[in-house]
Every structure is written in C-alpha cells, then in structure tokens.
Amino acid sequence: MRSRARILGLLLLSFLAGSAAYAQQQNSATGPSDIVKRGEYLARAGDCIACHTAPEGRTFAGGRAMPTPFGTLYSSNITPDRETGVGKWTADDFYVTMHRGRFPDGGLIYPAMPFASYTKVTRADSDAIFAYLKSIPPVNQKNREHDLRFPYNNRELILGWRTLFFTEGEFKPDPGKSAEWNRGAYLVEGLGHCGMCHSPINALGGTSQSDAFKGGLIPMQNWYAPSLTSNREAGLGDWSIQEIVDLLKTGVSARGVVYGPMAEVVFNSLQYLTDEDTRAMAVYLKGIAEPAPRPPAATTLPSTESSLLISLGKTVYDNKCATCHGAQGEGKTPGWPPLAGNQSIEMESAVNPIRMVLNGGYPPGTAGNPKPYGMPPFAGQLSDNEVAAVVSYIRTAWGNRGTAVSAREANELRSAPLD
Amino acid sequence: MVAIGVVSVLCAALGRRVRMRSAIVGLAWGLSIQAFPVSAQTSGQPPDTMAARVEACTPCHGKEGQGTSDVYFPRLAGKPAGYLYNQLLAFKNGRRKYPPMNYLLEYLSDPYLQDMAGYFAEQRPPFPAPAASDVSPQILQQGQALVSRGDPARQIPACGSCHGPGLTGMEPGIPGLLGLRPNYVSAQLGAWRYGTRTAKGPDCMQQVAARLTEADVTAVAAYLASRPVPINAAPAPKGSYVLPFACGSEPD
Structure with missing residues (x-):
C-alpha cells in the first residue's frame, strides 16, 4: 500500500516536473511579450489612454487638462521615463497606486483617478499593465502642476473623501454565480470603472455601495448617465446578450446607439475587448438589471397648453426628424435609432434627448462600425420652444411614456459644455 | 466636512475625461419581430x-x-x-x-x-452670386491691392502667391478663397492673427495674418467676397506653382 502510494507520488512528481518544464519552455518561447500583450489589453479595458494622453500629445505622456469650476487638473506621465514618468517605479509601487490610490511616496491621489474601482484589479493584472507601461517608449515630459484654487489644492482633504467612500480590496468572485458573470463583474466594477459615471454622486461627492450603477447626471458635463440597473433607463434586462455585445463592441445595435461620453468609452476601450470579455460584461450587465414596471400612461386629459406643445412638436418632428427616424419613430436600425419605445427617450431625465436635438452627435467609429451615421445638431435651427416641443412629442408619441419638457430646460442645456 | 464634500464633488466632477457617464441614446425595445420582419429590417437600413x-x-x-x-x-x-x-x-x-x-x-x-x-x-x-458689398470703394481698393500685390514693405505676400493666380487654391492642402462670405473670411483671418486658429508648423498662414491690421482684414475679406467665382473653380493640381515659403499644410 505504502509502496503504491510512493510510486503514485513519484509519478505525480514527474508529471508536475514535466508540466513545469513545459510551462517554462512556453514562457521562453514566447518571451516576456506575453505579459506585455496582456498588459496592453488590460490597459485598454481600463481606458487609461482617455485621461493619460493629451490631444495631439504622445501616448501616455499625460498632460491632459481637466477643467473644473475649482481649477484644472492635469493627468500624469505614465511612460517609463525615469525622470518624468514611472521609469523608477516598481511593480509594487504601481500596485499601491492602483489598489490604494497612493503615490510611491505615500502621497494621496485625487480620486479623479478611479482607484476606488481599480482597487478591485488583481495583483497579476496590475503587474501586467505595469509590464506593458514599462515596454512603451519613454517620453520626457514633466507633469504639469494641478491648478486648483484654495482650499481645493490641499491634498489632505482627500483623506476625508477616502474615509467616506473608498473601500480597499480586490474583487471577490461570487461563488453562486457563473465564471462568466464573475468575469463580467470584475471588468465592469474594476478596470472598466463604469461606476465612476453610472452611479449617482451624493451630496458629499461620493457613491454609496447601495446606489451602485443607479445612474445620475454627470457633474460638469451635463450628460445623464442612465441607470444600469433600471430597465426604465439603460438597464439591459430586456435586451438579448447579442444586442448588448453589439452596443459595447461597435457602438450601435438593433436596440440602441451610444453617443456623448459613452462614445469615448466604446471608441478608446470597449471595442478592443475580446468577444469572451464583452460577452461576460453583457451577461453581468443583463444580470444586474432589475425589472421596473413601466409608468402608467398619463390619465389626466392634456391641457390646451400641452396639446399646443405636442402639436408644434409633431410639426417639427415631421419636418426635421421623420426622414431618418420614421413617421412612427421606428428608425432604421442600427444606423438611425428608433425613438418609439426607446428607454433613453422615455426615461425620467430628459437631458440626453434634449442634448441630442441641440448638439446632434456621431456614435464612435469602431472596427465593427467604421463609418457611423450622424445626428445633425439643431441648436441653430430650432427655438427653445421648438426643441421643447419636439422632445415632448417624441417622449409621449407612439405609446412612449415620458413627460413633457419646458422651453426653459431646453434653453439651459444650450450652454452645456461640448468638450 | 463641508470642505471635504466640496473637494469630493470636485474629484468626482472631473468627469470630462475622467470617466464619463454614459449617455446611451437610442436604446429601443419596442420593436416586435412582427412589426419588422428580417427582410423589412434589411430594406429599412439607412x-x-x-x-x-x-x-x-x-x-x-x-x-x-x-x-x-x-x-x-x-x-x-x-x-x-x-x-x-x-x-x-x-x-x-x-x-x-x-x-x-x-x-x-x-x-x-x-x-x-x-x-x-x-x-x-x-x-x-x-456658387451664389457675390453679395453687394457694404464697404466703401476705398476699402475695396485697399483689399484688392493686398490680395493681388501684398505689401512687400510689411512682408505681406499677395494672396495669390499661395492660393493660386485664380485664388482657387491648390491640391492637396491650400483652399480657394472665393465664394466665401466676408464675415467668415474676416473671422478666420482674425483667428489666425490672434493665434486662436493654428495649423501644423511652419504655420505660414499665421505668420502672414499676424502682419495684417484689423483694417487690412476687413478690406481683404470684403474684396475677396466681392469677386465672382470663375467658371472653373477647381483647385490647381498639386505642384502647379512654387510656394514663396514653407508651409506645414502643403508639404513638398
């Protein structure tokens, strides 16, 4: 019995030794580029480039200005330049930055860097991203000092924010869910840092766990980031997995199109993810959507004022919109999105439909949809009344159950920032 | 606490690039298969x-x-x-x-x-017919002089030395100057002058515009807008003439 066990043990040992040798061979055959490639991919998933590359600037050399009412922040150089970048950092330093939101010297990082999400990234993934960053060409470009006014230039204030809203910790898979769901959750909650926009920001500028992915107006940008959990907003519970995958990967789908800030995310990040990862995100996103009953149709009789509004809205619609979106709001998918039964047209916040009428927009150009169709901006052609009328019309026509909007709301969004 | 709150609003507010909330417009769900059978969807594409x-x-x-x-x-x-x-x-x-x-x-x-x-x-x-000019003949003359001869004393070249003898531009990078309205031309010249409009270096247009006065800009814009567009308004082929100086927008 003992000898049999020993033989088995030896066999196992030799098998293990063999596979270790095999693994080593694999590593040396493909070299360190494997980890670099994986890091590049993960850096895409984290959309690092969106902030760490300035317009017409060198890749990852930072210096992108982020204006705020309190001053301007400038993103940092994350190329491996020893003097001005992360050239002297170790993988440990990088992990501490990602995981704890602190510089190698212990300094506090403004939570504009989404470390509250990146804290969920595994050590192995953090190391891969760092290996990739070490492999790119170094750029000698000094970080620009943030230009924040007193008292916002006091970094110690970040401590308060951290106490309230930052929980350190890597992603913990939910054993009750599939591997695919967990992979999706890891990407959405971690590198994807979707919660930075899709979670409401409370009065103290943070997001509470219970409100995760419930949507909210983006400060400074005046776009509404719809809830990812409510099917009355951008909740994807009623969508097929393929439709969600199409939207994330190409920017357009049979059910909808991304515009505005989400176009950036698809353009720089999501379109590069593998089919498996996109699918995992779709599975997770569909899974977190909670069914929400549609609001009852309006029961009160329309007032004279609102019927005038709607009738003006129909006139505007027939003149300006129907050619593409169809007389019944049916659209021509995926290029010209339908408006009838459209969650983002009907949802409580009318910010996005108003802004689309005023500013128009192009979905992102992606490998899957390289030549998107664009929506014209109507700010110069339509008065505040006409904008309010046509948005009220599309929110209430064809069985849509949104509410009317006022000329004042339309007027206020004329000055919403576009850059 | 309040200060912390404001800073944290700021931090969260760096939304522009930081990570932008999604604006998904066009999420539709009301289309039934019956309403749009596959063939109809195909023909329904833009x-x-x-x-x-x-x-x-x-x-x-x-x-x-x-x-x-x-x-x-x-x-x-x-x-x-x-x-x-x-x-x-x-x-x-x-x-x-x-x-x-x-x-x-x-x-x-x-x-x-x-x-x-x-x-x-x-x-x-x-092209639309040139609109009647609302500036004086003197100003138009000043514009004509600058456009056709420039002002060597101030190192201002004639517009045609780069934009072509017929002012119709040259492939691939030099635009024609006719058929544009005076407000647009003067707004652009003003932007070049003040450096709010720039191009790849050497930024020849900015160099030239910086030497113009506001009165020059008004005169040039008015004169250009008053010129009829020739029947063949196509830009000259690449290399039809040699530029008087290097220009980043029209590499050799």
Whole structure:
C-alpha cells in the first residue's frame, strides 16, 4: 500500500516536473511579450489612454487638462521615463497606486483617478499593465502642476473623501454565480470603472455601495448617465446578450446607439475587448438589471397648453426628424435609432434627448462600425420652444411614456459644455 | 466636512475625461419581430452612401456643402480634399477650436474623416452670386491691392502667391478663397492673427495674418467676397506653382 502510494507520488512528481518544464519552455518561447500583450489589453479595458494622453500629445505622456469650476487638473506621465514618468517605479509601487490610490511616496491621489474601482484589479493584472507601461517608449515630459484654487489644492482633504467612500480590496468572485458573470463583474466594477459615471454622486461627492450603477447626471458635463440597473433607463434586462455585445463592441445595435461620453468609452476601450470579455460584461450587465414596471400612461386629459406643445412638436418632428427616424419613430436600425419605445427617450431625465436635438452627435467609429451615421445638431435651427416641443412629442408619441419638457430646460442645456 | 464634500464633488466632477457617464441614446425595445420582419429590417437600413452619413453636417453646411444662410458657416464643396481633411483632423484633435465641431468629430477614425473630406471635395453645387458689398470703394481698393500685390514693405505676400493666380487654391492642402462670405473670411483671418486658429508648423498662414491690421482684414475679406467665382473653380493640381515659403499644410 505504502509502496503504491510512493510510486503514485513519484509519478505525480514527474508529471508536475514535466508540466513545469513545459510551462517554462512556453514562457521562453514566447518571451516576456506575453505579459506585455496582456498588459496592453488590460490597459485598454481600463481606458487609461482617455485621461493619460493629451490631444495631439504622445501616448501616455499625460498632460491632459481637466477643467473644473475649482481649477484644472492635469493627468500624469505614465511612460517609463525615469525622470518624468514611472521609469523608477516598481511593480509594487504601481500596485499601491492602483489598489490604494497612493503615490510611491505615500502621497494621496485625487480620486479623479478611479482607484476606488481599480482597487478591485488583481495583483497579476496590475503587474501586467505595469509590464506593458514599462515596454512603451519613454517620453520626457514633466507633469504639469494641478491648478486648483484654495482650499481645493490641499491634498489632505482627500483623506476625508477616502474615509467616506473608498473601500480597499480586490474583487471577490461570487461563488453562486457563473465564471462568466464573475468575469463580467470584475471588468465592469474594476478596470472598466463604469461606476465612476453610472452611479449617482451624493451630496458629499461620493457613491454609496447601495446606489451602485443607479445612474445620475454627470457633474460638469451635463450628460445623464442612465441607470444600469433600471430597465426604465439603460438597464439591459430586456435586451438579448447579442444586442448588448453589439452596443459595447461597435457602438450601435438593433436596440440602441451610444453617443456623448459613452462614445469615448466604446471608441478608446470597449471595442478592443475580446468577444469572451464583452460577452461576460453583457451577461453581468443583463444580470444586474432589475425589472421596473413601466409608468402608467398619463390619465389626466392634456391641457390646451400641452396639446399646443405636442402639436408644434409633431410639426417639427415631421419636418426635421421623420426622414431618418420614421413617421412612427421606428428608425432604421442600427444606423438611425428608433425613438418609439426607446428607454433613453422615455426615461425620467430628459437631458440626453434634449442634448441630442441641440448638439446632434456621431456614435464612435469602431472596427465593427467604421463609418457611423450622424445626428445633425439643431441648436441653430430650432427655438427653445421648438426643441421643447419636439422632445415632448417624441417622449409621449407612439405609446412612449415620458413627460413633457419646458422651453426653459431646453434653453439651459444650450450652454452645456461640448468638450 | 463641508470642505471635504466640496473637494469630493470636485474629484468626482472631473468627469470630462475622467470617466464619463454614459449617455446611451437610442436604446429601443419596442420593436416586435412582427412589426419588422428580417427582410423589412434589411430594406429599412439607412442608405449606404456618404451623403446619408454626413447628414449631421448639413444643417450648417448645406446638403451638398454649399453653405447655408448663416454667414459664419463656410461652404465646403469643392475645397481640396487635403485641406478639408486637415481641418477635420484639427477639429477632432482640438487644435482648431469650435466646440460643436470638436464634439461631433472626436470619436471618428482618421480614414473616415478622409472619406468625409473626399465627399465634400467632390461636390459641385453652384456658387451664389457675390453679395453687394457694404464697404466703401476705398476699402475695396485697399483689399484688392493686398490680395493681388501684398505689401512687400510689411512682408505681406499677395494672396495669390499661395492660393493660386485664380485664388482657387491648390491640391492637396491650400483652399480657394472665393465664394466665401466676408464675415467668415474676416473671422478666420482674425483667428489666425490672434493665434486662436493654428495649423501644423511652419504655420505660414499665421505668420502672414499676424502682419495684417484689423483694417487690412476687413478690406481683404470684403474684396475677396466681392469677386465672382470663375467658371472653373477647381483647385490647381498639386505642384502647379512654387510656394514663396514653407508651409506645414502643403508639404513638398
């Protein structure tokens, strides 16, 4: 019995030794580029480039200005330049930055860097991203000092924010869910840092766990980031997995199109993810959507004022919109999105439909949809009344159950920032 | 606590690039299979043409890029494709600042911008007749002198030395100057002068415009806008003439 066990043990040992040798061979055959490639991919998933590359600037050399009412922040150089970048950092330093939101010297990082999400990234993934960053060409470009006014230039204030809203910790898979769901959750909650926009920001500028992915107006940008959990907003519970995958990967789908800030995310990040990862995100996103009953149709009789509004809205619609979106709001998918039964047209916040009428927009150009169709901006052609009328019309026509909007709301969004 | 709150609002508010909340517009769910059988969906797709793809440009620039009644929105039709592409790139990258344009182009690929440029370069809608000028004959004369001869004493070249003897521009990067309205021309010359409009270095147009006075700008814009457009308004082929100085927009 003992000898049999020993033989088995030896066999196992030799098998293990063999596979270790095999693994080593694999590593040396493909070299360190494997980890670099994986890091590049993960850096895409984290959309690092969106902030760490300035317009017409060198890749990852930072210096992108982020204006705020309190001053301007400038993103940092994350190329491996020893003097001005992360050239002297170790993988440990990088992990501490990602995981704890602190510089190698212990300094506090403004939570504009989404470390509250990146804290969920595994050590192995953090190391891969760092290996990739070490492999790119170094750029000698000094970080620009943030230009924040007193008292916002006091970094110690970040401590308060951290106490309230930052929980350190890597992603913990939910054993009750599939591997695919967990992979999706890891990407959405971690590198994807979707919660930075899709979670409401409370009065103290943070997001509470219970409100995760419930949507909210983006400060400074005046776009509404719809809830990812409510099917009355951008909740994807009623969508097929393929439709969600199409939207994330190409920017357009049979059910909808991304515009505005989400176009950036698809353009720089999501379109590069593998089919498996996109699918995992779709599975997770569909899974977190909670069914929400549609609001009852309006029961009160329309007032004279609102019927005038709607009738003006129909006139505007027939003149300006129907050619593409169809007389019944049916659209021509995926290029010209339908408006009838459209969650983002009907949802409580009318910010996005108003802004689309005023500013128009192009979905992102992606490998899957390289030549998107664009929506014209109507700010110069339509008065505040006409904008309010046509948005009220599309929110209430064809069985849509949104509410009317006022000329004042339309007027206020004329000055919403576009850059 | 309040201060912390404000800072944290700030931190969360760095939304512009930081991570932008999604704006998903166009999420539709009401289309039933019965209403749109597969064949109908196929025929229901938008036309596979550039004209349909550049609909977004037309409220300001006209259906064929001929311009609209707004005097600050230029005609695009027939300008050299290279020039139009450079402008689209400059708007995309934010070098040329006009937020409605910057916003529209930000997430489009360079090859697609090239297609858009090519599309408008090929359009040939008729030019409108030059509008009657509201400036004095003296100012028009001053404009004519600057456009046709420049002012060597101030190192101002004649417009035609770069924009062509017929002022119709040259492929690939130099635009024609006729068929544009005075407000647009003077706004652009002003922007070059003040450095709010720039191009790849050497930035020849900025160098020239910096030597112009405000009165020069008014005169040049008025004179150019008063000129009829020749029957053949196409830009001259690449290399038709030698530029008097190096220009980043028209590499050798």
